[in-house]
Each structure stands twice: as structure tokens, then as C-alpha cells.
Amino acid sequence: MLRFLSVRHLAVIDLLEVEFEPGLNVLTGETGAGKSVLVEAIGLLAGGRASADLVRTAEDHANVQAVFETSDQREVIVRREVSAQGRSRAFIDDTLATSAALRDLGAKLVELHGQHEHQALTDPAEHVGLLDAFAAHPDLLAATTTRFDAWRLAADALDRSQLSEREKRARIEMASFQLQEIEKVAPRAGEDDSLETERNLVSSADRLERLAREAYLVLYDDESSALARLAVAWKRLSELAAIDARFQQYVDQRNEIKTRLEDVSYFLRDYVGTLDASPGRLQALEDRLAALDRLRKRYGPALADVLARRDALRAELTELEASEEQIAILTERERVSRNAFREAAADLTKARVKASERLAIVLTRDLADLAMPACRIEIRVAPVEDPNSWTRLGSDACEFFFSPNPGEELRPLARIASGGELSRLMLALRIATLADEGSRTLIFDEVDAGIGGEAADAVGARLQALGRAHQVLCVTHLAQIAARADAHFQINKLVRAGRTHTTLSRLDGAGREAEIGRMIAGTSVSAQVLASAREMLEARRRSEQKANMQKTSRSEAKAKGKQRA
Numbered sequence: 001m002l003r004f005l006s007v008r009h010l011a012v013i014d015l016l017e018v019e020f021e022p023g024l025n026v027l028t029g030e031t032g033a034g035k036s037v038l039v040e041a042i043g044l045l046a047g048g049r050a051s052a053d054l055v056r057t058a059e060d061h062a063n064v065q066a067v068f069e070t071s072d073q074r075e076v077i078v079r080r081e082v083s084a085q086g087r088s089r090a091f092i093d094d095t096l097a098t099s100a101a102l103r104d105l106g107a108k109l110v111e112l113h114g115q116h117e118h119q120a121l122t123d124p125a126e127h128v129g130l131l132d133a134f135a136a137h138p139d140l141l142a143a144t145t146t147r148f149d150a151w152r153l154a155a156d157a158l159d160r161s162q163l164s165e166r167e168k169r170a171r172i173e174m175a176s177f178q179l180q181e182i183e184k185v186a187p188r189a190g191e192d193d194s195l196e197t198e199r200n201l202v203s204s205a206d207r208l209e210r211l212a213r214e215a216y217l218v219l220y221d222d223e224s225s226a227l228a229r230l231a232v233a234w235k236r237l238s239e240l241a242a243i244d245a246r247f248q249q250y251v252d253q254r255n256e257i258k259t260r261l262e263d264v265s266y267f268l269r270d271y272v273g274t275l276d277a278s279p280g281r282l283q284a285l286e287d288r289l290a291a292l293d294r295l296r297k298r299y300g301p302a303l304a305d306v307l308a309r310r311d312a313l314r315a316e317l318t319e320l321e322a323s324e325e326q327i328a329i330l331t332e333r334e335r336v337s338r339n340a341f342r343e344a345a346a347d348l349t350k351a352r353v354k355a356s357e358r359l360a361i362v363l364t365r366d367l368a369d370l371a372m373p374a375c376r377i378e379i380r381v382a383p384v385e386d387p388n389s390w391t392r393l394g395s396d397a398c399e400f401f402f403s404p405n406p407g408e409e410l411r412p413l414a415r416i417a418s419g420g421e422l423s424r425l426m427l428a429l430r431i432a433t434l435a436d437e438g439s440r441t442l443i444f445d446e447v448d449a450g451i452g453g454e455a456a457d458a459v460g461a462r463l464q465a466l467g468r469a470h471q472v473l474c475v476t477h478l479a480q481i482a483a484r485a486d487a488h489f490q491i492n493k494l495v496r497a498g499r500t501h502t503t504l505s506r507l508d509g510a511g512r513e514a515e516i517g518r519m520i521a522g523t524s525v526s527a528q529v530l531a532s533a534r535e536m537l538e539a540r541r542r543s544e545q546k547a548n549m550q551k552t553s554r555s556e557a558k559a560k561g562k563q564r565a
Helices: 035-045 098-108 117-120 124-135 138-161 166-183 191-203 207-217 228-245 247-253 254-274 279-299 301-320 324-369 419-432 453-466 509-521 527-564
Strands: 002-010 013-019 026-028 061-069 075-083 088-092 095-097 110-113 376-383 398-402 443-446 471-475 485-498 499-507
Touching: 002 035, 002 509, 013 035, 013 398, 026 035, 026 453, 035 061, 035 075, 035 110, 035 443, 035 471, 075 098, 088 098, 088 471, 095 098, 098 110, 110 419, 117 419, 124 324, 124 376, 124 398, 124 419, 138 301, 138 324, 166 279, 166 301, 191 207, 191 279, 207 228, 207 254, 228 247, 247 499, 247 527, 279 301, 324 376, 324 398, 324 419, 324 453, 419 453, 453 471, 453 527, 509 527
Parallel strands: 026 471, 026 485, 110 443, 443 471
Antiparallel strands: 002 013, 002 061, 061 075, 075 088, 088 095, 376 398, 485 499
């Protein structure tokens, strides 16, 4: 659950702080006031893409911070900073975090549904993903993906072995030339780093030798060396300890300190003999590094990439030079891996068909609650035989079919559904695929696009009911939805000293009535409009009371049932 949000220097927002409540939180305000910017700020905390365009004009960086409450009542603080140059840093509980860690955490804390998300319904290619989200069969998807990748590797190897003789010769010549170029240099993993280190030592050998000799003299090999002078100091300390026992602890450390200094001295003495300051060695290092650098430029950028390219060229040549026997092996391997993929894809198809039937029932029921009582939904799933159409998601063609009115035949959803119907269908889909994690925050950015009247009231009732199980944040322009909120926030923009500023305030009482009145009638809010706003708020209160009474009755009935048992 999102408890607190702070946004600083993000787009039109200079500084904004807000504490959200459990249940349904609505954000209202004029177009362009910054409602969607607030949603985008939360998206950044969930691992969304950052860019320099998000930083407010004339500011060095933008900062977004939030306090989330997890299902085990633990607080998590998430912070994201975006510089004016587009660089981004993320922190989880004040510890620097990677983008991947932020996305993983964000997936557990926030589920964001954008205002144009329903457009996925207009693309049949997206329908299989929507069905899989409802079906929740990750193991089947993972098995299909793994076997698809194995099949494509086998198929590509077979394709390379079956090139025409002319193409094969050209490929062999090119691969042989590149492989010979790499093998002639014979690079080793990490060699460039070790050579760079040695080059730095050899080029500084004279200075290193001088410093080592001087340090050795000062420590050991001189009449006034540190070790010789320390012998006098230890004698004086021993005499002091004989009188004052507090010096004894230092006398006891004498041998340890002496041993350490002698170790350093012997290392300095031997170190000089290891240095190679010869011009020949330095030139050899420069030549070797230059050869490695040429390989990196051609096959890199890193030496590890060069080595990977070498291994890939060896494998490619083996395949290109394959004998008839090898081609037969590759053919069999492709056949086996293709059949394995088809088996996994067939299992996935069966699961999708069953899930499509369940989802159609769920959507039809939920759409009836969203003022579409007569609509029909059918989700058609069929495997495709053409291997060119197979993907890592399987071999299925999946498409939603829709009939909004009685007597009309089912037609492809993408061709006949209106914007309002698509918005409600996407809301129903998202509700159907939600996990039961009450700690997660659900964000709907203008999910009410294209609807009004009875449909708007139905969507508001559905969001209100959803708020009883989850924290819901909803950006809306509809009074019917705003009136059902547990917490209502108004976002305004004003111009001060030539700069646009966004403000946010929580509305209660008369302020809420006035905002809902504005949403109903615009700038001319009459007494009759305010009366309508009050009536909408009162209807919301009655609806909430009825839901609470029903919940209490169910709890009491459940308790009595347990007592009888």
C-alpha cells in the first residue's frame, strides 16, 4: 500500500507531498494540471523509464520518494533521482539499488494501468498475453519458451549446413579468415588487463627501483636505519616498564613490530630484482596490447567478446563443413526439438482453451456489472501449423470476439468495440487477473475514457468495490467515480512569477461538493448542481453502508456456521 508520496521538480510539479488512504483514492482536476505526472512519478518508483525531459525547467534534478507498507506491515522507502542529463539513481531503504531490483520490487507493490492501455485490445497479437495473465500458467509458458529456443538453435544449425555450395564456400572463406585472424594472436581471457598492469610497472621501473632502494636503506640497510634506531627505543621502553608497568604492553609488541618491519625490508630488497626495465620488454608489451586492441575493434568491444566470437566461428565452420553424416545428425536433432516444442505448445494450447472458457464467463459477468448486461464474449484459441508463425509464446492464434447487443453475431473485438466498451473490458480484464494481495496499490489512469452516464456509475461502483480489497488510485474526469472515493484529492495548477506550479489538496465537505459540481457542470456551478453533487455523495455513503452491513452479515453467518460445526 502506498502511504506517502513526495515529488520534487518533476515536469510541472515543483513540490508536492501527499498521504494516501486505504480504499479508493481519486485524483481530479482540470486537464494539464499534473494528474498524469503524479502517476508517472509513481511509475518511476516502480522502475519506469527515466529521461531528462521529466526534470522541471531550470532544475538540476527531479526527486520522487514514497513510503510503501507491505503485507507484513513493514515499511519500505523507495526513492528515485533523475538528473537534468537523464541519468537516474534508485534507492530502496536508503541503499543504492539497480534498475532490475527496483522493477522487481515495483511489481510487488504497484500495478499501473495507463490511460491508453485498452488499445492493447485492438491488436489481436496482444490477446494471447492477456489470456495468459488470467490463466496464470508460468510453468507451461517457461517449458514452451525453452523448447522453442532449443528448436530454433537446431533449425538454424541445419539451415547453415544446407546452404548452396557457392554460399557455403563464401561463408567458409569469411569465417576461416576471421578465425585465423583471431587464432594468430591467440588471446587469453583477461590478458589485456594483466598486460596493462605489467606495462605500467615496466614503464615506471626506474622510479620503482629507486623508491624501493631508498625505502630499504631507511628501514634496514643503514647505520641510522629505522630498525637500528628502534632497538634503542625498545631498550628505553624496557627500562620504563621496569619502573612503570603501563609500558609493558608496548614492550610485549616489540617482536611483532620488528618482524613486520623486517618482512617489508626483505620484500623491498627482493622486489628490485624482479623489475624488468629493458626497452625490449616494454616494446613487446606495447606490440601485444596493440594486437589485442585491433581484435577488440573488429570483434569486441571487450576481449571476452573476441573470445566468444572465436568460439562461434569454430562452431559455424564445423557446421558449414559438415559431412552428409553430420547433416543427417542435424536433421534428426531439428526434428526431435521441433516435436518437443510442439508437445509443449500443445499442452499450452489445451490450458489456454480451458482458460478462455473461464475468462469469457468471468468477463461476461463483470461486464454486466459495468452496464453491459447483454454483451457476449468469446475467446478463440487455435494452433497454427505454419512454423514461421511459431513464437516463444507457442503456436497459438488467439483473438477476442465480441457482441455488444442481443441478436448481433460475434465479431472481432478490435473491429467493432467502441472506446468506452474497450475501457470497461480492459477494467474487467485487469480485475479478473488481479492477485489477492491487498498490500499492492492498483493505479488506474483515466480508465473511464469514452464512457458516461450509467456506464460511468457502474465503473465507479466497481472501483469502489475493488477498493474494499485493495488500495486503488484512480485519475478521473467523471463525477460518478469521484463521488465514490474514500479519499478525494484535487490537483490544480497556477502561475506564479511566470512559472507554472501544481498544487494538491485533499477535499472534504463543501470543497468536495464544489469539485464534483465542477466535474458535472464546468465553471458554472449552480445551487442545483451542488445539490446533485450532495446527492451523489450521499448515494455513495449509502452504498458503503449497505456493503458494510452485508460484510458483517456474512461474517456473522460464517461465525455461526463454525459454532454449529
